[in-house]
Amino acid sequence: MTRKLSPAQRRAVSGSDPSTGRLSADPRVCTALVAAGLAVPHGRGGHHSHYLTAEGRRLREELAQAAGRGAGRAGVREGADGPGEEGRGGIPGGADGRGEGHGDMKRGGGGEPPEGPAAGGSFRADDGTGDRPAPPPAVRARRAAEVAAAWEGLLQIRAVLANGATGVPAPWERDRPVHAVALALEAAGCPPARPDSPGYRVTASAHPGLAEVTWTQPTSAPAALAKCARLLAAYGWQPTTHRTRAGDPYLLTSPATR
Secondary structure, three states, rough: OOHHOOOHHHHHOOOOOOOOOOOOHHHHHHHHHHHHHOOEOOOOOOEEEEEHHHHHHHHHHHHHHHHHHHHHHHHHHHHOOOOOHHHHHOOOOOOOOOOOOHHHHOOOOOOOOOOOOOOOHHHOOOOOOOOOOOOOOHHHHHHHHHHHHHHHHHHHHHHHOOOOOOOOOHHHHHHHHHHHHHHHHHHHHOOEEEEEEOEEEEEOOOOOOEEEEEEHHHHHHHHHHHHHHHHHHHHHHHHEEEOOOOOOOOEEEOOOOO
């Protein structure tokens, strides 16, 4: 497999995010890796992020092992001949093959991953906190298609990272629970809150890694949140019902574990 890949393609595989398998490479390189069965796209056409498949992740391990063997040989040469280019710097990007290209995916600090599932922020789930009125029917139909495509892409990512299973959120979702829970609700057909109509709102919880779901119409909130809880459970999340000190119900949502 490695003989069929160009140096740029091998660098893209080695430099993918170690947790999610997200690629940081030229779109043409990503397209070639998709064609080779080593990556899958996620997002709308023309605005994809790309993630390694199970085969791509196996190849990344092979490349890392080969790089480690090369580093060992370079260390022997360094002891005999003095520090060379490899001996001084070690393996480019470290022994795990992560490289320079994935710096935008490191946790903590300024390189946080993009908020939406598609590259470049082309898609963003509706968390119900905006002030836009309900869109006209034509816009709603287009939005529904975009949400369905985004959810389908996310299921592909789950399958890639969990050996075919899709019932548990991927690391990408766990890193941004507000967006992920909002996407699940929107994909399930729940309406986000609007100034002129009731709906869900998803906000960050005081508990790290969790999201809170509320309903904007108090009289219908208990029944509506109960429905949201059932849908979220079917989409890979674990919602529990709580009440504020004022007695208002809300869901505290965490990722399912199996």
